[in-house]
Amino acid sequence: MSTAASAAPPLSRAVMEPVPVRIASVSRETHDTFTLTVTPPPGDPVSAFEPGQFSMLYCFGVGELPISISGDPAVRETLTYTIRSVGQVTYQLVTRRPGDFIGVRGPFGSSWPLKEARGKSVLIVAGGIGLAPLRPAIYSILRHRGDYNRLVILYGSRSPRDLLYRREFEAWSLLPDTQALCTVDYGGVSWRGHVGVVTTLFRHVRLQPQETVAMICGPEIMMRYAARELEARGLPPAQIYLSMERNMKCGAGFCGHCQMGPWFVCKHGPVFAWPEIRPYIDLYEL
Amino acid sequence: MAPAEMKTVLAAHPFFDGLPEKYIDLLSKLAFEVRFEQDEIIFREGDPSSLFYLILSGKVALEMGAPGRQIIIQTLEAGDELGWSSLLENTSKQFRARCLEPVRALAFDGARVVNLCEEDHEFGFHIMRRALALVAERLRATRLQVLDVYSPKGVRGK
Amino acid sequence: MRRKSYRLDEKGLGALIARLRERDYQVYGPRVEDFALHWRPISSVEDLPRGWTQELAPGRARLAPGESAALFHHWTCAEGLKAILHLPVVRILAAERNNGAFRILDNPLPAEKCAFLGVRPCDLAALAILDRVLLGDRYADDIYRARRQNAFLVAVHCLQSAPVCFCASLGTGPRARAGFDIALAEFVESGAAEFFAEAGTAAGLEVLESCGATPAPPEWSRAVEESCARAAAQTRRLDIHAAPQLIDAVFDSPQWDAVARRCLACGNCTSVCPTCFCVNYEDRTSIDGRLAERWRVWDSCFTQSFTYIHGGSVRSSVKSRYRQWLSHKLARWQAQFGTPGCVGCGRCIAWCPAGIDITEEFRQLQLSAAAAASFPTKD
Numbered sequence: 001m002s003t004a005a006s007a008a009p010p011l012s013r014a015v016m017e018p019v020p021v022r023i024a025s026v027s028r029e030t031h032d033t034f035t036l037t038v039t040p041p042p043g044d045p046v047s048a049f050e051p052g053q054f055s056m057l058y059c060f061g062v063g064e065l066p067i068s069i070s071g072d073p074a075v076r077e078t079l080t081y082t083i084r085s086v087g088q089v090t091y092q093l094v095t096r097r098p099g100d101f102i103g104v105r106g107p108f109g110s111s112w113p114l115k116e117a118r119g120k121s122v123l124i125v126a127g128g129i130g131l132a133p134l135r136p137a138i139y140s141i142l143r144h145r146g147d148y149n150r151l152v153i154l155y156g157s158r159s160p161r162d163l164l165y166r167r168e169f170e171a172w173s174l175l176p177d178t179q180a181l182c183t184v185d186y187g188g189v190s191w192r193g194h195v196g197v198v199t200t201l202f203r204h205v206r207l208q209p210q211e212t213v214a215m216i217c218g219p220e221i222m223m224r225y226a227a228r229e230l231e232a233r234g235l236p237p238a239q240i241y242l243s244m245e246r247n248m249k250c251g252a253g254f255c256g257h258c259q260m261g262p263w264f265v266c267k268h269g270p271v272f273a274w275p276e277i278r279p280y281i282d283l284y285e286l
Numbered sequence: 287m288a289p290a291e292m293k294t295v296l297a298a299h300p301f302f303d304g305l306p307e308k309y310i311d312l313l314s315k316l317a318f319e320v321r322f323e324q325d326e327i328i329f330r331e332g333d334p335s336s337l338f339y340l341i342l343s344g345k346v347a348l349e350m351g352a353p354g355r356q357i358i359i360q361t362l363e364a365g366d367e368l369g370w371s372s373l374l375e376n377t378s379k380q381f382r383a384r385c386l387e388p389v390r391a392l393a394f395d396g397a398r399v400v401n402l403c404e405e406d407h408e409f410g411f412h413i414m415r416r417a418l419a420l421v422a423e424r425l426r427a428t429r430l431q432v433l434d435v436y437s438p439k440g441v442r443g444k
Numbered sequence: 445m446r447r448k449s450y451r452l453d454e455k456g457l458g459a460l461i462a463r464l465r466e467r468d469y470q471v472y473g474p475r476v477e478d479f480a481l482h483w484r485p486i487s488s489v490e491d492l493p494r495g496w497t498q499e500l501a502p503g504r505a506r507l508a509p510g511e512s513a514a515l516f517h518h519w520t521c522a523e524g525l526k527a528i529l530h531l532p533v534v535r536i537l538a539a540e541r542n543n544g545a546f547r548i549l550d551n552p553l554p555a556e557k558c559a560f561l562g563v564r565p566c567d568l569a570a571l572a573i574l575d576r577v578l579l580g581d582r583y584a585d586d587i588y589r590a591r592r593q594n595a596f597l598v599a600v601h602c603l604q605s606a607p608v609c610f611c612a613s614l615g616t617g618p619r620a621r622a623g624f625d626i627a628l629a630e631f632v633e634s635g636a637a638e639f640f641a642e643a644g645t646a647a648g649l650e651v652l653e654s655c656g657a658t659p660a661p662p663e664w665s666r667a668v669e670e671s672c673a674r675a676a677a678q679t680r681r682l683d684i685h686a687a688p689q690l691i692d693a694v695f696d697s698p699q700w701d702a703v704a705r706r707c708l709a710c711g712n713c714t715s716v717c718p719t720c721f722c723v724n725y726e727d728r729t730s731i732d733g734r735l736a737e738r739w740r741v742w743d744s745c746f747t748q749s750f751t752y753i754h755g756g757s758v759r760s761s762v763k764s765r766y767r768q769w770l771s772h773k774l775a776r777w778q779a780q781f782g783t784p785g786c787v788g789c790g791r792c793i794a795w796c797p798a799g800i801d802i803t804e805e806f807r808q809l810q811l812s813a814a815a816a817a818s819f820p821t822k823d
Binding site for chain 3: 009010011012013014015016017018020022060061062063064086087099100101103245246247249250252253254255256257259261262264267279283284285286
């Protein structure tokens with residue numbers, strides 16, 4: 001697990017000092033979730049990311065939080081974050097206006113296995129805000145569509161009003177060789193879509209399990225159920241990946257908060273292969 | 287539906303996956319095809335449970351309504367089962383079933399299936415094992431919904 | 445390699461302190477403050493705790509009168525060297541609001557040339573662990589590095605062990621083997637302290653030879669070895685090699701519940717532990733909102749907020765937090781950094797207000813695992 005000793009590691013100042021970035025836009029996705037687009041200084045390393053990685057976003061004088069990057073990795077001029085307003089820092093972030101500045105550090109962490117998935121089908125399983133860290137992977141697959149077989153996107157949410165990126169999702173569902181299904185835990189009577197937890201969508205999916213790579217992101221309970229069920233349906237465990245959430249304060253492996261058994265979620269994760277995380281994910285209060 | 291086609295459709299349905307052929311024959315004599323229009327109510331909350339359905343196409347919403355609250359708690363589609371409570375005696379429907387799309391299904395009189403189970407316990411074992419798996423799946427999905435996993439203020443043990 | 449050994453008297457030790465101070469070192473040594481020993485700046489031999497020893501037992505850390513002429517007739521300071529090198533509170537960012545934007549202000553590194561006199565072998569081992577964690581990983585902590593790279597270390601071998609010590613079973617003491625510039629062993633001869641001295645580095649040798657050290661009597665070297673060997677007969681021990689496998693096996697052991705009934709989750713153990721490195725970051729602003737700072741402060745895995753994610757804490761019970769601390773220190777650390785996170789200094793045992801003993805907890809876990817393994821199973 002320790003990295004091979006080579007050149008001296010970069011100093012923490014380079015990763016601990018936020019880069020001031022200008023907010024280009026703030027758009028409302030749902031009643032509590034917003035998408036922020038920022039423009040980093042041209043060529044700054046904060047903007048080069050792999051799908052699945054996160055940044056630390058700093059709100060002047062208020063605090064800092066890890067937020068997954070939700071935009072297109074091929075677009076280097078901007079960085080996009082989809083943020084749910086659930087606490088003080090997220091509230092401050094989503095109530096910024098275009099032209100305001102926030103700080104960005106990163107990108108940090110591991111990324112979705114887009115190389116390993118080449119030549120295979122990809123099954124995306126998202127729950128709630130978990131669609132945001134998966135969206136860069138979807139963009140990347142669509143950009144290199146020929147490298148992959150079928151693309152299946154399953155998306156579960158609490159209710160229809162919590163669904164993210166609705167227009168985009170509908171566009172995905174119309175693409176060839178692509179299945180995009182969403183479901184909600186509770187629907188209003190006018191809802192015509194699926195109702196039921198996201199795992200109930202699995203039976204509608206047409207995939208060769210051996211030739212499929214699954215990428216899962218959502219609440220931990222949902223990910224555990226989804227990974228176990230996919231394994232039961234014949235997906236090789238090493239082809240199932242999920243993105244973990246823990247209290248990440250530094251992003252760089254210094255603060256110790258995000259430990260999960262032997263892992264530091266910030267540097268070994270957040271994206272893990274199922275066999276790496278399975279021994280620990282079912283241990284309560286690990 | 288012709289008897290031969292009926293047998294093929296029954297054998298292909300996930301609920302009867304792996305059931306010995308003689309029982310498929312038996313069931314094909316009980317099953318009959320039903321169709322519902324979009325927005326048609328298949329059953330209401332409180333109705334006596336009588337028919338058990340295997341959905342062949344279309345989408346059904348299980349709903350619960352009360353003043354100020356009307357929600358869909360589950361949708362069922364091709365390959366799903368509807369009305370499992372008819373395999374129990376003296377029960378009534380807990381939800382309303384409404385068609386979100388035109389629906390085609392096979393229906394069985396639950397009481398007749400139960401009678402056959404009584405007469406032939408081996409057949410009964412096959413049916414009840416499938417019914418138990420179905421109920422277990424529904425229970426698991428329900429527990430996940432109850433956990434309200436997408437909400438940071440979801441159900442907690444505090 | 446056999447090291448040249450020297451004899452240094454108290455005057456020589458005074459000269460050593462003076463030499464280091466001349467070379468712009470802030471010299472730290474154990475000093476009596478608030479009824480305990482702490483790493484504090486010293487300017488002469490007179491600042492050292494002459495005549496004091498320590499009573500160290502589970503839940504008990506007291507100063508007591510000892511050998512009247514001895515300067516090092518004690519063991520560890522309350523805190524490890526991390527208190528000086530991995531600063532408990534340090535500003536990592538200063539920024540100024542500027543027309544809706546903000547700019548990062550200059551924030552000089554708190555570099556300081558530190559010299560330590562009286563470093564115990566366990567604390568040297570702890571420093572090697574901190575080096576691995578803070579300098580040898582994906583990123584290097586520049587604040588620690590700025591202070592660590594210039595540190596001058598004068599170790600003192602332990603010729604006796606305290607009741608809480610278990611360095612021998614971890615291979616980190618009682619004799620210092622590496623990682624020092626100079627190592628001393630203290631002998632009290634006719635009312636005065638004298639020192640057997642060895643240099644571990646060229647810098648150490650140069651300093652030593654500049655303070656009037658003379659060749660040590662030939663029998664001293666063996667006396668040091670023999671005393672250290674006697675000191676290695678410790679009552680406490682911990683089988684660190686068994687830890688990784690054990691910790692996986694005992695995750696659900698009732699032993700964690702038993703210790704949680706006594707643990708106050710106060711975090712004393714993590715404060716005094718010489719290798720606990722966890723930190724938190726705090727935001728401060730000026731009253732007009734123009735200036736903002738981020739401060740790095742020591743944190744403890746025993747706090748409820750340590751694992752907070754929206755909705756709640758991952759480790760909300762005291763049981764889970766004690767389990768994390770022990771599991772990390774003894775087992776997970778080995779997977780993460782290739783070394784245990786424990787050096788056997790015994791501080792966590794002495795400074796625990798409930799007297800919880802990590803070696804005893806570990807032993808109980810081993811017993812519970814053994815009992816589970818020998819439970820009769822049906823064929």
